[in-house]
Amino acid sequence: MGQAFSNLMKNIAEGKFVYTGELEAHRSTDLSEVIQWAKTLKATGKIVAANVTDNPQSVGALSSLVTSYIVQRETGLETVYQLRCSDRNRLALASDLLGAAALGLKNVLALTGDHPKKGDTPEAMPVFDLDGTQLVELIHKMVYEGRDLSGNEIHGPRPQFNIGAAANPNFKPLEAEVLKLERKAEVGADFFQTQVVFDVNVALEFLDAVSHIKAAFLIGIFPPRSYNQAEYFAKNVPGVQVPKDFLESFKKISELPDKTERRRKIDEYNIEYFADFIKQVKKKPVCKGIHVMAVGYPEVVNPIIEKVEKG
């Protein structure tokens, strides 16, 4: 782990258990919805930083660099600027990173990114000049050596970034994933944010397997708003296991006739389930926080965290 530049990493260095959120821009020039959601996250007082997605699933959107900057400027919420290798070569990546530093961004999440064929512009050239791990190396070189990958010098002050990378606790066999994360940590990842995990045993097994890696792990959670959303994860998001009783409980609640009652019960269930989930993963020293992907469902964020804090 390197120096702590961002609030996110400073909090982790101080031994605090942190929570990050997620913001998603769209193919639009209007950021008002994103800013609104950022304000909601900020108002919780519990979310230390929020990720800003970069062309998620290769669906084109307003630049994550610009969105990260505007969100920080307008709301004061620190951002984790996501950057993919799918669309830019190392020259463009380094140039955007210098821009990010000049704009005062402090966290970068280095991603390989989805193939353009997965998104809405399948005719595009898949770039992948670097992969996610090599992007970590590029950022690390810029921050700690003041140079890019070709050895070219950066003039003036060096960028100050904390470097994030992705991890997948659902990957089978776990050994292959762990070796991959060792590589990413070796070249300079400070923290890892994971894919969504529903099954606490999957998260615990993963945290045990990565306990030797010197980086901070933030486990990804996604409290579903409805049975349909929970079922969607179970059926359509390959590799993510949703426990049977979780799904069954959601199904039962979804059958309740009264809408308000349904809402209340779903919120209650999420709060109960995820607070318990977090309490368990928090016991593992390598787990430094939670990445909450609850876009459009702010009601549960605070109660979950408060319940965890109460112990």
Next chain:
Amino acid sequence: MIVTKEKPVEEILEYLAPYKNVLVLGCDGCTQPPRGLKQAKMYAMLIEMAAKLRHKDIKCRAATVAMQCDNYLCSSTVHPQLEGVDAVLSLACGIGVQTFAEVFPDVPVYPGQDTVFAGSQERENGKLYERCKACGDCLLGETGGICPVTACAKGLMNGPCGGCVEGKCEVPYEIRDEKGEVIKMIERDCAWYRIYERLKKLGRLDLYRKYRSPRDRAVSAWPRLLEGV
């Protein structure tokens, strides 16, 4: 071997429209599926018929070369065949067509094939797989004989990526029709998952664990030239 795909007859007829006497020139070299004399003769017949249906008169002859991409063989074999020929339709890969154009700068030559990739053949099921991108810096010694540059949809050096689920790649094979439309998708194994499994079997997970630094793309910048061969 170099893998090629037939161009649509319509496109070929458009190329040949200004000409009366055409030589269809096969290649006995590495092209797959085969594009030798037998195929050249079939093409010759087909083109004459298709032209007739459109009330055009094109006369076709067929011949072949041992290796159209060898300028010596191309020049010596084809020269005697060119008498009275207005244009040549080459059944070789793009390299053969270009060699012909260099050797005979005065003879118009047209490609009868789309050159798709350098690959290997699976005879049992009549399938051709892309296998090498001629990157100029072969990594197969580190990756258990599986090429990450070609078999990984992203050409990653430190895979697998997040798109690998249960050993499958997020990008399936696409089978396309004549117009280039996708008519079928076939699930595909993740190259890096295969590399992991292979290296594990070989007791060489150290090679999988190893961080691979960014590639020097200058090595594969084109066009390339080799001297002194």
